[in-house]
Amino acid sequence: MHKFEEKTIKTKPLYKGKVISLQVDDVLLPDGKEAKREIIKHPGAVCVIALTEDKKIILVEQYRKALERPLVEVPAGKLEAGEVPELSAKRELEEETGYRPGRMTHVQSFYTSPGFADEIVHVFLAEDLVKVDDGLTVDDDEFVELMEVTIEEAEQLLKEERIYDAKTMWALQYVRLNDLV
Incomplete structure (x- = not known):
């Protein structure tokens, strides 16, 4: 585990298209607080x-x-x-x-x-x-x-x-x- 790693608590898919998908992850930060991350997934x-x-x-x-x-x-x-x-x-x-x-x-x-x-x-x-x-x-x-x-x-x-x-x-x-x- 890296000292800055953000552990995913929950993933909410928002959109799945032909090229990309969009999700919102709830993450646990290294200091114990929670945050949201909007993430685009792409096949490369x-x-x-x-x-x-x-x-x-x-x-x-x-x-x-x-x-x-x-x-x-x-x-x-x-x-x-x-x-x-x-x-x-x-x-x-x-x-x-x-x-x-x-x-x-x-x-x-x-x-x-x-x-x-x-x-x-x-x-x-x-x-x-x-x-x-x-x-x-x-x-x-x-x-x-x-x-x-x-x-x-x-x-x-x-x-x-x-x-x-x-x-x-x-x-x-x-x-x-x-x-x-």
């Missing part, structure tokens, strides 16, 4: 840093309803039940970009918002890309535009706030710090 996700042979980064632009605006992002998606993250990353890359990786490497995993959610994102590096003949096969409710950009162009998109999400910012920093392009 993957994102892919995909690099072309000519050292461009593959990004996708899509509308994000929660923000009421489009964002430019690295290809990403949620894990299906029981799905291995590497297979999910390969699937998402192919669905969103029409590319299949010749080589896929796990880079890092991180929690997106640990104060209220258990979502973990597994980051993969995809290299030796091969264009798939049948092209994009995105989900029925997903509309994306493929972009292949230099690191300088990606950094300009960041300055323009077209890239505005943490996973993509993290991915660009990883590319730059590791001299991948």
Whole structure:
């Protein structure tokens, strides 16, 4: 037991959706007092840093309803039940970009918002890309535009706030710090 651990006394499910569920936990704090914690449960996700042979980064632009605006992002998606993250990353890359990786490497995993959610994102590096003949096969409710950009162009998109999400910012920093392009 960790000295800051909060012991769950009771969990009250509030909502169960296609992607997330929401619950309220009553917890016992380390000092003996009780508190409530609102928690979002998420199956986890993957994102892919995909690099072309000519050292461009593959990004996708899509509308994000929660923000009421489009964002430019690295290809990403949620894990299906029981799905291995590497297979999910390969699937998402192919669905969103029409590319299949010749080589896929796990880079890092991180929690997106640990104060209220258990979502973990597994980051993969995809290299030796091969264009798939049948092209994009995105989900029925997903509309994306493929972009292949230099690191300088990606950094300009960041300055323009077209890239505005943490996973993509993290991915660009990883590319730059590791001299991948």
